[in-house]
Amino acid sequence: SQFKLRFLPDLNTTVEKYRSEGKKVYGLTLGDMTWDQYWYSNRYDLSKYLITIKSVDLPIFNCTGNHDNNPYCADDWQAEQAYKDIIGPTYYSFNLGNAHYIVLDNIQYINTGASQGTIGKRNYNKKLTEDQLSWLKKDLATVTDKNAPLFVAMHAQLYANPTSLPQKNTISMSGGSTLVNYLKEFTNAHVITGHTHINYTIEPSDQLIEHNIAAVCATWWWTGKNGYANNHICKDGSPGGYKIFSINDNDVKWLYKGIKEEESKQFRSYDLNQCHITAEAFAPESTEAEMGAYSDTYGTKNNKNEILVNVWGYDPEWKVEMTENGKPLEVTRVVAKDPLHIISYEAKRLNVGATPTADFVSCATAHMFKATASNATSTIEIKVTDRFGNTYSETMNRPKSLSCSMK
Template sequence: MPEIKKILFLFLIAAIAACTGCKEDPPDPVDEGLKITGVSIPGSLSIPLGGEITLTGSGFAINDQIVFVLTSDAGKTFTAVITAVTGQTATFNLPAGITSGTYRLIVKRGTESLVLGTLTVNVIADTGIPDRPGMTVKGVVYCNGEGVPGVVVSDGTEVTVTDSEGIYYLPSTKGNGFVFISVPGNYEIAASDNIPQFFRRLSAGSTVEQHDFSLIESNNDSHVMLTMADWHLANRNDDLTQFSNGFLPDVNATISAYVSGGRKVYGAPLGDMTWDAYWYDNNFRLEHYLVEMKKVNCPMFNVIGNHDNDPYVQGDIPAEAPFRELIGPTWYSFNLGQVHYVVLDGIQYINTGGAQGNIGSRNYNDVVVSAQTSWLAKDLAAIADKSTPLVILIHTPVYGNPSLDPSGEQVNTIALNNGSTLLSLVQDFSEVHFVSGHTHINFTVESGDVMEHNTAAICATWWWTGKTGYANNQICKDGSPGGYGVWEVNGRDLRWYYKSIGMPAEYQFRSYDLNEVYITAAEFAPNSTDALLSEYAGVYASPNAVNDVLINVWGYDPEWTVEVTEGGTPLNVERVTAKDPLHIISYEAKRLNVGATPTSSFVTGNTSHMFLVRASSATSTVEIKVTDRFGNIYTETMTRPKDFTWSMQ
């Protein structure tokens, strides 16, 4: 690597205002003990490791300490000592060990201290990288002062790899506004407010820019990825209370348990973290989501959903501007251990009629636009070993909710507009997992070397069933509890399960004694009528006295088995397509009971992860045994009659 050079940065107020967007903190800092005035802190600073910094300001003294406090983690501090002063300046070196990030600067002298302001530090490992013709973005990826070779770098269109000294060049048009790295396995990168800073923002124009990336060695060969779909935070339906009292303690307990066991934990919000319809009416937008996201105790790789676009703006790229400004790129990749992860934007937001002060129709296409598929082909081409496990995180599913043919076999249908194109791009890989959300239900599709895991919602049915005065539960449209996916990774061994909020990991199914499932207005919606309720209750609006048992196995895939015995005798288990009765009484009945019409896209839908068994009597006890594809066994001794209530498990 070329020798790291010292650079002297003299921050004159006029020059900073003209060139770097100085953030002067009026009025000048005033303190009875420290008489330091005229201080100006720039918005950002690119500087090599150990580089000299000269600040403008009077009243500094030799041996004063300048403390850098990371704004996203106040426990991380770095201290420099002022080595030279004049009447108007103070000079010190960038502290050892500091990484790129946003810091609060504090000057200390003995027991006295004074906050100077905030500074975003971009640590440059090599300031001597020469320009190359046609290359508009350059930089170095390094760890502990040494360049890291073989790291994939991209601007979302072009893809390159760092050379033996960790240096990269890109002929970027800067159209996407970012340069980012695909963080290599067994490394991490510093996070700001829980968002890994694997990207840098690009300015417009053809000016050559240098952006460097500092990696941190971290053995994440054994890690856990939490996939969290459809938060739909909108400051309505008691959502923030439910989020804070239900999801947050649950997910942080899950994280804590894995971290205590020596595992690295990461998160992937799978889109629709907000709800565009309420961005302005309820004053809850992406910046408010970020406040809640920071409460999850792990780094978060965000995926954009259709509801995360600005509803005042027409067009896909313009409507994504707040997401790009506050969160980062909408497509990118990263590696954890031996697994390659890709984040895609599966939404082309149209929003007909959107204008300032006017929410449009919020319409969109389910598609991965061609700019992304072109980039994806290049990103995947950089992976020589096609046996590398590939996990693609996307909001919209590639496949639709499966159905069953007359023989009970699962029928899979591609739902994404260019799903076939996407599948063709991954066909050379021997293990591919698409992890999606959007539907608020669970389903799994397996086709050759590809599996899709559509993950139900954090918000369940848009926070309705847990709203005060409703069912006091969290139930999705297919009867799945509100929850999130947990992926346990050891090397190239990937295992997964669905974690229901407020329940142990072993809670993987719910059983119904259909003799007891009789949905009437008198029982479940006394302020409504049977005529209205029966439209939603369907077969459950009539008594069932044939001793059927219905089992909802929300994590089911064809490698699972469902077995039921009665008095030691095996019963015939039939996979069926059915609606979940608990969701009907938790959402539709509750909405009818307050005189509202259930929203059509929120009502109970058919699901094929249902199993039907007929017992010999109404009072027999049946033993239910469900075995997942990894050999984990989940059981219930079902004592019948079993009550059908909002609080049933």
């Protein structure tokens, strides 16, 4: 029900908007269309997903993820059989307009301890098998226009989330180096991945870019759960959502669309003087010691008049500017956790006596930017310009409080 309420109406509105502009619209999932543990406990398997997604009026191409494997099978081939029976092949390619699309399966499902009636550990490797790489090489050889857009979609990320600056681009998947080598002859290649529930962009060359795209379910629906934060936020502070690619001949543009957000919403700002996360303020049923384990740097009161801006679609071609009374402030890219996610997930879980699940807690992200104002109450003008020249702005009136309802 949460899937229908949050994601489907928003996507249908987007589809209608672009169709009204005379554009053809297609959808591509990046896996985890179901939740493997619910196949049997909630009787929601891939066939139920197909029924749900029919309410979206557009052709959809699917990519398999780790949660789309049968949790009763401890063998990759057998575990993906339900996907092949219900959805289709786990890797394939197709053309739309000038662009060539390749969908891969980079989840090698291990699922230690599984048997009929018993769910295994659901462990897996992020890997492209030799058979798949051999097929991929042959498929790429059929693409004669090396300057045309080429999209390679798979569930798990090719490059790891960069959490140090200067940014290091580290391949995090077996077979990833081979894939990158295969793509070197293409000048307009895009790798599209998911899995992480966060946004980040890796551009190892001027010919290749990876878009690791956050999830429509955000932190697995947690922050929108009844009695929780009543928002929809990912582990890196991005709103739950999806990325829109606009392709005109060989020209490719994109933006991230938060669910129930305008396309112009591309960042969120924080007055760090007001971002003091304590149990008293955000988890009164917990303890300061428990909250302190998750509050990160925000557990200590900050009086430095610093501004933090989270730009979830950021890549090195973007520009972030801040001014105070017309005077430009020095803006520095930093690695940090998003304070709104901490109070929306970790604090809310602690407040009901639950331990935050490690996979869902706030993660460090490098799409953060910091500047220091001259005092605690001045108004800050924030201007963000993406790589295509689109600008997004905010007049930040301070003090700006931290709350689960903030935008």
